[in-house]
Amino acid sequence: MMTTTEYDVVVAGGGPVGLFLACELRLGGARVLVVERLTEVDETVKAGAINIPSAVAFYRRGLLPELSAVWEAARARMRAFKGDTKLPPKFAGHFAGIMMDPDLFDGSDPVWADVGPAADAGLGVPQAELERILARRAERLGAEVRRGVELTGFDATGDGVAVRTTAGTIRAGWLVGCDGGRSTVRKLAGFDFPGTDPEITGYQAIAEMTGAERLKEGWNTTETGTYVHGPFPGRIISVEFDGPPADRSAPVTAEELQESLRRVSGVPEVTITKLLSATRYTDNARQATEYRRGRVLLAGDAAHVHSPFGGQGLNLGIGDAMNLGWKLAAVVRGRACESLLDTYTAERHPIGAWVLDWTRAQVAVMRPDRHARALRKVVTDLALTTEGTTYLVTRISGVWQRYDLPGDHPLTGASAPDLELADGTRLGDCLRTGRALLLDLADDLELRAHAEGYADRLDVVTAACPGRPNLAGLFVRPDGFVAWAADTEGEKGLPEALERWLGAPGAGTGQS
Template sequence: MKRDADVVVAGGGPVGLMLACELALADVSVVVLERLTEVDTTIKAGAINTPSAEAFYRRGLLPPLVEVQKATMARFGSFVRQRQAAGAAAPGPAPKFAGHFAGIMLRGDLLDESDPDFGASGPAGEVGLIPQEALERILGERAAELGVTVRRGVTLTGLDTDDTDGGTVHVHTSEGSLRAGWLVGCDGGRSTVRRLADFPFPGTDPSITGHQAIVELTGADALGAGWNWTDTGTYVHGPMPGRILTVEFDGPPKDREAPITAEELQTSLRRVTGVPDVTVTKVISATRFTDNARQASTYRRGRVLLAGDAAHVHSPFGGQGLNLGIGDAMNLGWKLAATVHGRAPEGLLDTYTAERHPIGAWVLDWTRAQVALMRPESHAGALRQVIAELSGTTDATTFFVKKISGVWQRYDLPGTHPLTGRSAPDLELSDGHRLADHLHGGQGLLLDLADDPTLRERAAGHRDRVRIVTAGCPDRPDLAGLLVRPDGCTAWAADAPGGHEELDAALGRWFGAPAPVPA
């Protein structure tokens, strides 16, 4: 019986849409199911990290992100002007912002930008302040351009797998059933796919209640700007007009699903800030969160896979959740596409869990550490003071920024070259392009930087999966060749012509057996 799609993606948020775009680039038929009828405008993540920016850059999506960042910066300026109009002192020249850890601000002027982990991202390194809603709209437009079918207002209700006839997943929805080769759950922290497919989901229980909202306020002039700690919790005011965040440490919310009212936000805001007259007059967007931290033991069970919050949940501190999900989608997309087309080398799809699970586990601990540091009790306060002092040093600032930005991330791949397993540097090439320009189509890339005909000959059988480019790179005369996977990860590198046997192994490991080359 004919399938309705090669892959069904449950969830049409940024992770599901990113995955769908990756699959469509590889000529995989994909249907996205999304229970919401419109783009979710709830306030969520407000920034992307370097690996996420690189992912969009490598797919030609940097220009719209730059425009979104300009608009975001304009809103920040509006917040400052509003506070000045309410009587707040004009801020002096602020050090370059470099992020925060548990609300402890990091100064960009202390960052050691000569560290080799920085500076290899090209133009992507200048983009970061991208709200999740804007990102979802950009990816939705891209999915439409690629012909992805997005079915909104459709709820996944059940699934069955059938190992006969090559393997099929029967996906049951509120509007009938679909037959697909694969199902990927990108349907959030309370994933229906994860529950129905019985993925183990161990972790730690929640201990906090957090609120984040965009509201209209009166009495806000008494609130401190930025991050603030009190005897009853933590709160944030700004950096956009009307944006508030409160964290209380007396247990999780009684009902995560109940509508969030102005009274609830106001009560929390007054309790945490100690400002009795601050009043919420209108709720524009609001969400609750906790520090529930769990991770699926594996991201694949047969023909069902998980990505994004469906695979891992944690508190939002540090803004890692959206970025973790985008990384999942980039890692999984090309591997699943190769599997669908029957050209994946053995075990390729299993490397998805092997590579992404350790990074997810790190994020869970990174957010747990921030919650511990923010607690309104004397021991946490004392430790916060120590971390604040440390963060005033170049070494500590550089450490924190590397972690927050994601430039530290590396997969444990075979090979001895320092670049192997790392995000490929965005080399400026003599052909007038940068490395990222050659990755827009979602293929692998072999850069012959030493005009080595033997290198090109060894890769000729993979031309249908790997783009071969010969060009010089004056800024990196130490590099002779670079094999880059579709997700931008360096699979092989050499500092001098040669290393052909290692290249052969890398091509076979990631792209399968070579096709016959015409004589």
């Protein structure tokens, strides 16, 4: 029987999801080790768009200014590519390459209310840059990150995990697989991973080219597939619908990409002279039926894979990490029983399932056959209406996401509104530490009395909110979702909500 642990949690995979999870675990007081097989940050062009839930998560942890600086640098590259000094002030996204017109968007839906600064962030941050930012934060918070160390196996028991790596065996209380779509952790733990088989071969690359002046900018649908040129110099996407590649793991060659681009674009003179970064992908769509098996959990691509259309993958993983981190830390610290971890799958699995279907729908609309092209015309017509644009932008943005939590108040289960308080601060400013928040908006002594015994895990803030005069109080979980809310006429259930999400008053240890 394992009697001691070197770490509370070992995270397998040092990409953005694994690093952000490590940050969240450290905020909750867990001892964390991240093992990453790569010795350096992978510079391969990958995800580059951050949706609103991710931007809100980063804002609540104080990361928005650093990410915004990266985004401004990216916009400068876009201006250089377009040969223009100005860019549209808003980017509404696309569905299957059908671009949304931001001028048709109607933001009056209540889900857009009080999103805060993240609503206007419009972040396009290369995954490698995000990884560097999160790695620096993880180290500042005290997480240990070991690069060049690969997980090779593990033995899980009822009270811990012995993690075998190329650097030796590490003992931990818990193991989280954030090791990508071909996750070793998922395979060795025996998670079921059902889904649909791939039917496309896609390429994303940064390349030096000649003859590219005939390539149209943006997303382009042709008789043979889809290609994208821009919005950065040399960025190319080419998608063909003739089945998956024979060997997806083989390095992408300049000739392979060039031939695909010529076939899809119909521009025979385009020539790849130098391949700077390239990756190959498919629309393989699969999801683990559960995200936890005993002491082993999954997050990010280890738990779900799908095509990259719509830029949902990285964002889905960041949401997983934000949801799991505080819960696992609470269990580690003895403040909550293991059943709290059951809410991780319950809350995140439905959103993952939606993302898989969202990407499947885009593949269906992008196919070059006549039936799909007829459907594409219908979808395009709908997208060019205010109602259609608003629906698609809202879904693409992720602002609609919420959890099915106990309680009848409209805010319960939603991401907390970024309320502007009377002293000029905002609710998001109160969530930097990763602790839960009880916001007393009515100066109610009885309300605050319920917080006694939770001082080690709950911040209590008393403030007026002129913009919401009928709102009396909010209990916000560490991940920023509302677990209880009350209007001025009163609502019961706060003690039960506090104990459900934070454990019994006074429970847990003070170790970190």
